[in-house]
Amino acid sequence: MNKFIFIGLALIMFFFKSSVTANYEKVFFDLKIEDISGEIIELNKYKNKVILLVNTASYCGFTKQYDELQTLWELYESKGLIVIGVPSNSFNQEKTNNSEVKEFCEVNFNITFPLTSITEVKGEKAHEIFKWAKDNYGKSAIPKWNFHKILINKEGKVEDTFSSLTKPLSKKIINKIENIL
Template structure:
């Protein structure tokens, strides 16, 4: 009887393990997007790095989080973290042109981390990054608001997501980044 219970438990563990793990046909490093200046950002150049993807907006109550994102970039860039800002008007709070968004970020927050073109992050017109995230991580990867954060690990898979309320320099995010970068 004990042997049968043991076999059933092993079977159940393997069954649920497979259900819980995402089936990545592509990893993050297989994707690309246009930079805010118009050049292609090929994520394959970020291989073996962790990437914090953040949908941003100039007119949002969370816009001050740009300061925390810049601090993360300055502290962890040399250790293998890429902070990627994706300006979005999906919540109707972004400038109308890439040039205006870029200038806003540079003038008000001295942003030096990579920024993309203004991009949809939800719905039918969402960029491939966000469709990929939803397909592989579920609905929790869909931005609920501006400054939603998706942490990509060094294998190009989603490590975790963080709400807009979670500040970039919160212990929760820093601990997850350091664990992902293997900084102890």
């Protein structure tokens, strides 16, 4: 049964893969988001960096991707990559508060890359970053599940998106990151 769900999710994710010509009234670096400790992250502090934005969840089958996200962060941070984890309960698989998420990530995965507060990533209540990504890149920027990845280039525009099925250390993601760093 799990195999059929997995295949169904893959087909749905492929079906919604699309992009649009963007007008970019704002770029990623014009936005802000609250970090896991409640402080506001002015994203302009990451100007001229490449960003991998990933909606995460503690109780998801893809949660093991935290290991690869941390490795990716360690490999490319000095070259200009910023990994930002966005814990979300949009798919009902996240802990109930930020301190639980922070402890879970630190204890189980030794996460040192930035994490935001628990944030909505889809629908009308989605955070402005995810609405911005959808408006400027299309349906493929909308997370269909946890561990959906949005790659932002140094100009602050969406470069590409990757489904939950694409592992952070996949050649597909690594090649794209190395090409835009």
